[in-house]
Structures are given as C-alpha cells and as structure tokens.
Amino acid sequence: MMTSEDGKPAIEVLGAGPAGIAVAYALAKTGKADVEVLERAGAIGGNSASFRIAGIWCDYGSHRFHPVADPQVLADVKEIMGDDLLLRPRHGRIRLGGRWIHFPLKPLDALLKLPKKFALSLLADSTFGRFRPRHGGPRTFSSVLLDGLGPTISHNFYFPYVKKLWGVEPDELAVKLAERRISGSSVSKILLKMARMLPGLKGETTGKFYYPRKGFGQISERMAEAARRHGARFSLGTEIVRIARDGNRVTGVVLNENGRQVRRETTQVLSTIPLTTLVRLIDPPPPPEVLEAARAIRFRGMILLYLVLECDRFTEFDAHYFPELSIPISRMSEPKNYSASTQPEGVTVLCAELPADPGDRWWQMSDEELGAHFRTWLAQVGLPVTVPVRGCETRRLSHAYPVYDLDYERHFNRVDEWLLGLDGLLVFGRQGLFAHDNTHHAFAMAYGAADCLDERGRIDRARWAACREEFSHHTVED
Numbered sequence: 251m252m253t254s255e256d257g258k259p260a261i262e263v264l265g266a267g268p269a270g271i272a273v274a275y276a277l278a279k280t281g282k283a284d285v286e287v288l289e290r291a292g293a294i295g296g297n298s299a300s301f302r303i304a305g306i307w308c309d310y311g312s313h314r315f316h317p318v319a320d321p322q323v324l325a326d327v328k329e330i331m332g333d334d335l336l337l338r339p340r341h342g343r344i345r346l347g348g349r350w351i352h353f354p355l356k357p358l359d360a361l362l363k364l365p366k367k368f369a370l371s372l373l374a375d376s377t378f379g380r381f382r383p384r385h386g387g388p389r390t391f392s393s394v395l396l397d398g399l400g401p402t403i404s405h406n407f408y409f410p411y412v413k414k415l416w417g418v419e420p421d422e423l424a425v426k427l428a429e430r431r432i433s434g435s436s437v438s439k440i441l442l443k444m445a446r447m448l449p450g451l452k453g454e455t456t457g458k459f460y461y462p463r464k465g466f467g468q469i470s471e472r473m474a475e476a477a478r479r480h481g482a483r484f485s486l487g488t489e490i491v492r493i494a495r496d497g498n499r500v501t502g503v504v505l506n507e508n509g510r511q512v513r514r515e516t517t518q519v520l521s522t523i524p525l526t527t528l529v530r531l532i533d534p535p536p537p538p539e540v541l542e543a544a545r546a547i548r549f550r551g552m553i554l555l556y557l558v559l560e561c562d563r564f565t566e567f568d569a570h571y572f573p574e575l576s577i578p579i580s581r582m583s584e585p586k587n588y589s590a591s592t593q594p595e596g597v598t599v600l601c602a603e604l605p606a607d608p609g610d611r612w613w614q615m616s617d618e619e620l621g622a623h624f625r626t627w628l629a630q631v632g633l634p635v636t637v638p639v640r641g642c643e644t645r646r647l648s649h650a651y652p653v654y655d656l657d658y659e660r661h662f663n664r665v666d667e668w669l670l671g672l673d674g675l676l677v678f679g680r681q682g683l684f685a686h687d688n689t690h691h692a693f694a695m696a697y698g699a700a701d702c703l704d705e706r707g708r709i710d711r712a713r714w715a716a717c718r719e720e721f722s723h724h725t726v727e728d
C-alpha cells in the first residue's frame with residue numbers, strides 16, 4: 251500500500267461529482283486516508299453542479315434534494331449547508347390529456363382536472379385490474395406496468411415518457427427500470443401516495459424538497475470545502491487517460507495535465523467515472539469479452555436548453571412535465587422558482603430537458619436553432635413567450651441516464667465481475683455502477699465505500715458485497 255508522508259494510505263478518487271466528493275469528505279474527515287480527487291471538468295459537482303446564466307443559478311435540469319435521503323446523509327447535508335438549505339414546497343404541473351394537473355398529484359386537484367374519460371378508465375383499471383389477464387412471455391418494463399398499473403396510465407403517461415427519455419420502446423426496456431424508477435407500481439399505491447398529500451395525513455416533508463439558495467451544486471461545493479478543510483485535495487481540469495495494472499493489481503493512474511501526461515503511482519483507486527470509460531482506460535486492456543460487454547452498455551445523453559427571458563418570472567411553477575411524444579422535451583424548470591429568489595429583477599431563465607444522443611440531429615443544432623424550437627414547443631402547450639428573449643444557451647451531458655435495455659444486465663454483470671476482481675479498485679456512483687440513482691444515493695454509496703476501507707486502505711470485500719446489496723434497493727425519486 252502506498253502511503254503519504256504521515257503514514258496514511260494514499261488514495262486517488264476518479265471524478266468529482268457527488269460520489270467522488272462525498273467519499274473524499276468521509277475519508278478525510280475520519281483521517282483514514284490521504285485523498286486526492288481527480289476531475290476532468292474545470293468545476294466540481296458533475297451532473298449535480300450549478301453555474302450562473304444571466305446572474306441566475308442554474309442546474310443541469312431540475313435537481314431537488316429529496317427528504318427521503320439516508321438519515322446520516324441528510325444530517326451531514328443539513329450541517330454543511332446551515333441556513334442556505336431551504337425546505338420548499340413542490341409546485342409543478344404535468345400535462346395529461348391536454349390538461350394541466352398539479353404534480354406531485356393532489357387528490358382534489360386530480361379529481362377536478364383529470365379528463366373525465368381518463369379518470370373513469372383509471373378507475374376501471376383499478377377496480378377490475380385483478381381480473382385482467384397477465385402478460386405471458388418474458389417480462390419487460392411494459393408488461394410489468396400493464397399488469398400492475400393497467401393500460402390507461404401506462405399508455406397515456408409512462409410509455410410515451412420512457413420512450414422520450416430513453417429513445418427505446420417500452421417493451422425493449424428491462425423490468426429493472428420499473429423497479430428502480432416507479433415507486434407507485436399499482437393504482438392503489440398511487441392513490442395511497444396521493445392520499446398522503448391530504449392535510450392531516452401529511453408528514454413534515456411530504457410534498458417538499460430541500461434546495462440550496464445558490465443552486466443544487468452548492469451542496470457539492472460545500473461538501474468539497476469541508477473535505478478540503480480536512481486535508482483532501484481536488485485537481486480540476488485533470489483527465490484520467492490511463493489506469494495501469496500489473497495482473498489483477500492496480501499500480502497507477504496517468505493524467506492529462508495541460509496536455510502533459512503525468513503518472514501517479516497508487517495502489518488504491520476509487521472510481522466514480524462511467525464504467526464504460528473506466529474499462530477503456532485500463533492498461534493492459536481487459537479480456538476481449540469484457541471490452542465487448544462494455545461497448546454494449548449505453549448511456550442516454552441530454553441537452554439542457556436555457557432560454558433567458560426579460561421578465562421577473564415566467565410562471566409560478568417550479569417544473570412542467572411533458573409525457574406526450576408530440577414535443578421532444580421531457581421537462582421544463584424555472585430555476586428562480588426553486589430557491590424562491592426574486593433576484594436579479596427583470597430577468598428569468600427557463601431550462602428545458604431534451605433527451606438526445608451525441609451526434610444525433612438535436613446534438614448538432616446551434617443554440618439559436620434549439621432556442622427557436624424551445625419557443626415553438628412552449629407555444630404548442632399553451633405557454634407562448636410574449637416577453638423579449640435575450641437568447642438561448644445550452645449544455646450537453648453525454649452521460650445523463652443509464653439505458654436499461656433487455657440485455658444490459660448481462661453486459662453489466664460481465665464488466666462488474668471483472669472489475670470486482672481487480673485489487674486496489676472500488677467502483678461506485680451513478681456512472682460507476684450504471685445506476686439510476688439520485689444524489690443522496692451517490693452520497694450513500696460513497697459513505698459505504700469509505701466504511702469498507704480499513705485504516706491501511708484495504709477493502710473489506712465481504713462488507714462491500716453487503717453494501718452493494720443495499721444499493722440495489724435504491725428507488726429513484728423524481
């Protein structure tokens with residue numbers, strides 16, 4: 251084990267998204283290791299970072315910190331954020347059957363606003379659901395939803411939404427997607443969730459979310475500051491270009507520092523970068539079947555469009571959800587409404603999430619063209635832009651969502667098994683474990699990883715296996 255001058259194990263963390271930052275924080279705080287975090291981007295926070303446009307803090311699409319977070323994670327986030335962490339009511343709208351309905355759903359609002367035909371079909375699905383013949387053959391995302399939720403909500407909401415998000419038909423997606431993403435897996439569970447929104451049945455945080463004053467990324471910034479105070483180092487603008495191994499032992503990482511290749515000798519690497527990238531960087535390369543499996547694993551990308559408008563506020567809502575296929579964006583948020591900020595005056599930003607893949611037609615469009623499309627889509631849903639527009643900026647995420655197609659599990663398991671056999675390497679985080687997880691899950695994974703390292707930097711593999719089992723039960727909050 252390589253050690254630092256003060257005898258602590260020297261650990262390299264790959265990636266400074268929430269997972270990389272949180273593991274650095276946990277290891278530095280307990281004094282267990284000497285930690286350096288290597289990050290390709292010029293800023294920390296990964297997909298959970300924030301940046302300013304027209305003086306307004308913006309995120310990579312709608313980001314909320316969910317109160318269901320593990321108690322230790324929530325306690326740490328509250329401690330590092332102090333008064334800068336706001337508890338905000340969720341106030342969104344979803345378009346169903348051409349009508350706007352409050353989202354998350356509220357019983358009275360849904361009763362009054364859902365189109366009557368839709369509501370009656372839903373009621374029929376729920377009443378007669380148990381008599382519906384089950385789908386035979388291999389189980390897929392679509393068969394599980396049709397069996398559990400019935401045709402009305404599947405065909406009008408989930409199927410078009412997943413097709414838009416992943417660019418894949420619902421019957422080509424794995425059951426796992428339903429397990430990880432859909433907490434209301436039957437109509438009765440959805441009704442129960444709605445009932446919890448009723449006054450009297452509401453918990454303290456029901457229908458609410460945590461959000462920092464200066465954008466979601468402030469959580470990562472604050473945690474990184476705390477990690478630095480405990481001695482962790484962050485090297486930004488540092489791309490990992492090679493991970494050296496000797497047999498099944500990791501021996502070093504090679505970095506690209508301002509065009510110069512620099513090798514760091516290390517015997518312990520904690521990786522949170524996409525597992526497909528990680529496999530490609532390992533030298534000598536893994537066996538051909540592992541490389542082939544990694545090539546078959548696919549991430550979905552996303553373009554974020556930021557339209558800058560000259561008005562205090564465009565709508566009162568934090569987010570608008572668009573399940574229908576007739577417009578290609580899945581969600582639109584207004585960042586000012588997340589933090590309830592009124593500043594700066596006379597300007598607001600709308601952020602649209604456009605699922606896309608690197609190289610496709612959306613990916614190649616200029617910001618101006620995308621901005622013009624954005625305005626057309628808004629007009630289509632009855633929200634025409636009638637105020638002056640300053641312009642449109644975009645950001646592109648190549649790794650927004652893991653694609654759980656019908657074969658992904660087989661490919662993932664092959665890669666995962668091989669990586670688990672490498673001494674001195676631990677892989678976790680949303681990109682590392684190809685998981686649909688939220689930020690609080692990325693933190694929980696990082697804390698689990700830190701716990702599995704002993705004072706000499708060795709990994710307790712049995713404990714890690716138990717952690718992985720726990721991570722597999724994470725359910726995504728939207």
Ligand SMILES: Cc1cc2nc3c(=O)[nH]c(=O)nc-3n(C[C@H](O)[C@H](O)[C@H](O)COP(=O)(O)OP(=O)(O)OC[C@H]3O[C@@H](n4cnc5c(N)ncnc54)[C@H](O)[C@@H]3O)c2cc1C
Nearest residue numbers: 265267268269290296297298311313314490679680688689
């Ligand atoms: C549109 C959208 C909305 C979301 N909304 C929410 C929400 O409301 N609430 C919530 O809790 N979560 C939300 N999430 C999920 C959240 O963004 C992730 O869970 C979180 O960012 C995962 O953290 P991570 O550290 O595992 O990965 P990432 O944030 O992806 O970080 C990985 C890091 O690795 C770096 N990296 C990659 N390759 C290299 C390399 N070769 N060398 C060096 N560094 C490298 C990247 O630059 C990045 O900084 C959302 C995600 C998306 C896409």
